[in-house]
Amino acid sequence: MIADRIGVVLEAFLDWPLDQVMAWLREHAPEVTDLEIGAGGYAPHPHCDVAGLLASDQARSAWRDGIARHGLRIDALNAWGNPLHPDAELARQHDRALRDAIRLAALLGVSRVVALAGCPGGAVGDRVPHFGAGAWLPYLEGVYQRQWEEQIAPYWSGLADFAAAQSPELRVCLELHPGTCVFNVETFGRVAALGPSLAANLDPSHFFWMGMDGHKVAAALGDRVGHVHGKDTVFHAEQLALNGVLDRRWPEPAAEMPWTFAVPGRGHDLRWWAELVRALDGSAAQVISIEHEDPFVPAVTGVPEAARLLRAAIEDAATEAVRGGDATEAVRGGDATEAVRGGDAATDDALEPA
16 A cells, blocks of 8 residues: 555644634645644644533534545544653543543544654653663663563553554554654564554654654554655754764754755655655555654745645655556656745745744
């Protein structure tokens, strides 16, 4: 299966009412067919009254119908957070938000909940999370293994069972994200083995700065990929030369960072994105959801641009699947990466939030 639908993460439009966002998308980004909607945890959720929707079938029907009237559908609920946080109360809040999002998704007939795997403390009594990314120094040795045995495996095996009980078709898609206990193929594989209801959300922007190959990651994970975010990364050569990819100040000031997130196509061209779509053939992902976090481009410019780039990439992949060989140039018709920035795009001052 090739991911052939385009969505958008609504965190880019938190100040807009849902109806305004949807009307704007239909006019300025008609390639977008799906919405990824925040539902709690660290994810703001002004567009989704989780408690109200859980409590009322009538409210759920009205909400679904309102979205459908704009020719859109709900691709995923997003409840990213840290249910493994050493602050027990915060962990309980995020666990509850994730479980509520799973319950709501099942009631709505939505098959994807996007989440983060979380990050525990490094040892009993810690008050802040400890990212167990490697034992570069003696005091970092053994951290991840302790976290795995005491918190990661017990929590996610239980959550996998909970999700399966709500809906056998539902997948909790854990983003491979540094700062959490799932950040690459190896760490995802350990968690994925805990239950088939756990899948991967691929966001290639993180792979770029970690030195990973997004195409190979997609191929390696195969049908355990359940969802994809469309977001790019741009490297800033002078700052990268001085500070490398790790900068304690990240993400601000953006102009001084070694790398920043970017609109798809601004860091890696159409050919790269078309190859990603091809690499997703055989995955369980159906939607590439634009996650706009470019600090230099407003969402009203970046989302339409990303939608055009991703539609061209999807068409390229489909053309090659039919014809065989590399059809990229036929789709590009010259420098299509630049071309997708044109067209009837919203300008920076278009449709300010009400």
